Amino acid sequence: MNFKNYMEDVVLEVYKEFISKNPQYCGCERCSADTMVIALKKLKGLYAVSQEGEIFTKVSCEDRQIRADALIVIIEAATMVSQNPNH
Numbered sequence: 213m214n215f216k217n218y219m220e221d222v223v224l225e226v227y228k229e230f231i232s233k234n235p236q237y238c239g240c241e242r243c244s245a246d247t248m249v250i251a252l253k254k255l256k257g258l259y260a261v262s263q264e265g266e267i268f269t270k271v272s273c274e275d276r277q278i279r280a281d282a283l284i285v286i287i288e289a290a291t292m293v294s295q296n297p298n299h
């Protein structure tokens with residue numbers, strides 16, 4: 213499993229759940245894509261992903277922690293996008 217793909221899957225999954233529970237944020241295709249990109253960037257910064265394999269083995273056993281972190285960056289990203297939407 214690839215760290216990048218794994219992160220993208222987690223962010224997508226957490227984002228879908230977040231947007232369904234928080235309809236005040238726009239969930240259109242454009243805003244979803246922008247939010248995902250920002251959230252992924254923040255998340256990568258959080259885990260300082262330079263050596264993907266190594267980092268992945270460190271975090272792979274802490275799936276719940278990654279999801280919690282993903283939700284935090286998604287909320288930040290969704291707030292940023294909603295303040296300056298591209299749709």
Ligand SMILES: [Zn+2]
Nearest residue numbers: 238240243299
């Ligand atoms: Zn939108």
